[in-house]
Amino acid sequence: MQRLRSAPPRYWLVLVAVLFLAGLPTVVTSFQASEFGGALVLAIAIMGLNILVGYSGQISLGHGAFMALGAYTSAILVHAYKLDFLATIPIAGVVTGVVGFLFGIPALRLSALYLALATFALAVVTPSLIKRPATLTGGVQGILLIQPDPPQFMKDGFAAITGTPMTSDQWIYYVILACTLLLFWFAWNLVRHRPGRAMRAVRDGEVAAAASGVNVAGYKTLAFGVSAFYAGVAGSLFALSTGFISPDTFPVGLSIQLLVGGVVGGLASIPGPLLGAIFVYFLPIESNQWVPSQTWIPTPVANTVVKAGPAVTYGAILILIMIFAPNGIVGLVNAGYSGLRRRLRGAGDRETGQMPPGPQTV
Amino acid sequence: MQEFLQQLVSGLASGGIFASLALALVLIYNAMGLVNFAQGEMAMFATFIAFALIERGASYWIAFPLTLVLAFAGGIAVQRIVIRPVERAPVLTLVIVTLGLATLFNGAAGFLFGYVPRSFPSPFSLTTLNIFGAYASYQDLGVIAVSGVVLLLIYLLLQRTTVGLTMRAAAHHPEASRLLGVRVSWMLALGWGLASAVGAVSGIMAAPALLLQPDMMQTVIIYAFAAAVLGGIESPLGAVVGGLIVGVTVNLAGAYLPFVGGDLQLAVALAIIVAVLVIKPNGLFGRPAVRRV
C-alpha cells in the first residue's frame, strides 16, 4: 500500500490510460474501435522506430518497408499455408527483426545522412519490390484476408458486459491492444535497464561509449533488429485489422508518417509514440471528415483540400515543431511540468523519471 | 546496335535531368552538410509555376528564365525562413525539416493546381534525327543541351567568379571565411537559391515526358540521390558524371535485363546507392563521408 501511495503520478496516468483503452470498445461503435486499433498499430511501429532513432541515435526513413515485410509474412502464412493468424504475429515479428538486424550491419558504416538516404530509397522502392514476386505476394492484386472470429468465451464475456457479442473488429482491437501493452512494457524495460543505457550512451557519443567499453556495433545492430521486430509485428497486425494488403498499402508516405509520428510525439520517450500515432492517424481522417461536411465549401474544392490538406498541415506542423519544440509533445509537457513543479516546490527537488534529451547528432 | 545507341542517347537525356537535380543536391550539401529531401518537390513546384506562366500567355522562352528567377528567390526565402532557425540543430532535425518542406510543397502544389496530370510543353519537337543510324529525338537532344548549358554556367559561376569563390569558402570553412569578411549566412542562402533554380531546370526538362503532377519528381529524386552518391556528394562534377552514368545504366538495364523491366528501374537506382555506399562511400570524386569510430 505504501508503494502504491508513493508511486509517481506517471504510474497512475498509465493505469488510467490502460483502463480507458481496455474499456473503449464497450462505449464506441465497432468501427470506431477498429479505427483506434489502427492508431495503436501505428503506435507499435512508431515505438520501434523510436527505439532506433530516439534511443540509439540512428535514422530510418524506411520503416514502412519493415511493416510491409511483417504484413506480407503474416498474410502469406495465413493465405497460402493456412496458419492461424495469431500464431503468425510473432513469426512476422521475428522474421522482420532478423532482416532488420542484418540490415543494421552495413548501416554501421553509414553516416546519419547516408543512412537516411539509403532507407529513404528503400521506402520508395518497396512497392515495386513487392509487386515483382507476384506468385508469392499476389502482385498488384494484393492479398485478401478473412478476418478471424473471436473465440467463443470472448464473445460471451463481452456480451455479458455490453449485451452484444463481440464482433471481429472488436476482437482484433483487443489483440492489437494486448500486443501494444506487451510491447510498450517491453520497451519500457529495455530502456530502463542496461540495453537502454548502452544505446543512449551510443546515441550521445559513440567514441566515448566505445571508450567506456560499450559494444557500439552490437547495440546499434540490436537496435535495428528490435526496431524492425516492432515494425514487423505492427505490419502483421495491420494486415489483420484491414484485411487487405497490396503494394500500394506501403508507399513512401507511410515511412514518413512513422517518423513524423515519432518526432511529434517526442522521441526518446515511452508515451511519445502513442501520442504521435494518434496525431498521425487521426489528422487525415478528421480533415477528411470535417471538410466535406461543411456544406459551404464547394465539392471540387473540398475534394482537393481533403487530398492536399493533410499534406500541407503535416508539412507546416512538422517544420514548426522542429523549430519550436524539437522534443515533441512529450518534451513540451515535460518542460511545462518540470517548470511548474520547480515553481511549486522550489529548486533542488529530486526529479523522477526525467526524460532523456532529444536525439543528438550521430 | 542502333537500338543500343538510341537507348544510350535516351539514357543521356534522362541523365541530364538527374544530373541537374543531383547538382542541386550537391550545392545544398556543400552549403550545409545536409541533403535537401525537398529538392524534388521544390523543383516540381517551380515547374508548376512555369506552367501557370505559360497558361497565362507567356512564351516558353520567357517563362523558363522567369521561373528560374522566381525559384532562386524562393530558395533564398526558404533558407531564411525555415532553415536558418534550425541551422545548428542535429542532422535528424534538419532531415525532418526538409521532409516537412517536401510534404508542404507537395500538398501546396496539389492544393493550388490539383492532382490531374497535365501535359507540359516542350520547345523541342519529338521528331527524330538520324545519328549514325540511330534515331534520337530533338527532345532528348534538347534536354541534353539545356542541361549541359546550365551545368556549365554553374561551373563557371562557382569556379571563376568571386561570388562563387565566397560561396565555396563559406561552405567549407565558415569560421575562417567570416574572418575574411565573407557574409557566411547570406552565402548559404545564395546556395539554396542557386540549388532551387537548378532544380527548377530539372523539373522543366522532366515535365514533358513525365507529365506535370505533384508526385512527378518523387522517382527523379531517387535517381538524383543515386547520381549524387555515385559521384560523391560533395562534388558538383561528380553529380554531373553520376547523373549521366545513372541515366544510361538505368535505361540500359530496363531495356536489356528482362527481370528489371520498366517498373524495377527504380530498384536499380537503389542497388547503385547501396553498392556505392558499401564499396566506395565517397563516390567517384568525393572525399570520405563514412564515419570512423
Added chain:
Amino acid sequence: MAALLELEEVRAGYGPTSVLHGVSLEVPEAGIVSLLGANGAGKTTTLRAITAGVRWTGDIRFDGRSLRRLSTEDVVRCGIAHVPEGRGILTELTVDENLRLGSHLRRDPDVRKDYDLVFEYFPVLKERRRLSASTLSGGEQQMLAIARALLMRPRLMLLDEPSLGLAPMIVRSIFEIIRTINQTRRVAVLLVEQNAGLALELSSAAFVLEVGRVAVHGDSAELKGNESVRRSYLGY
C-alpha cells in the same frame, strides 16, 4: 588623440567559464603593441573578443566607434584583419583563391600593386599559386595568412602567435616583414606572442595579461630593461 583600438574593462568567457576579467588596453594609430602572458592568460580570447568570436561585455572601440553587437564579418569589414591561432587557411582552396579572399572586398585600384608587393615579400606564394593551400608547410601557411591579411588593406592587424611552430629564421623574416608593413603602410598591429623577447623587440608598447587581467603594461623598451618584470611575467 584617441587610439585606433581601445578596450575598456572587457570581460569575456566561454559559457560558464569566465576568461577575461576586465581587460583594458589600447593600440595607437600605426602602432605595434604586444599582448603577452602565460598560456591561458586570455590573450587569444582578447583577440577573439575584438572580432566577435566570443561574447564580451565592456566596450571595444575601433576608430572611436563601438564594436558592440557587430558580427564577425562586420567587424572585419571595418578594417581589422585577424590572423587566428592556426592561421585560418582555407585548405579546400588554392593559394591563389585564399589570397583572392583577402582582396575580395576591395574596389580600389591599388589591388594589383598589393599583389605584386605580397609576391615580393613571399615569392614562394607566387610559385605555388595554383596549388592547394593544404600543400604548404607551416611556415608557408603563416606567410599565406599574413599575405592574405595584407591584401585586405586593413588599418589594424591582429596576429595570434605568428611564430608558433616555425623555424627561427622564418620567424625573423616574418617579423621583419611585419615591421616593414607597419612602417610603410601605417598598419597598426596587435601582436599576441609567447616569444616575449621577439615581441618586445618589434613592438613599441606591451600589455602583459595574467589570469584575465592586465598585470603590467608600458613602453616595450622599459619592460625589456626591467629585470623583475621580465622574470616574473615574461619568463626570461
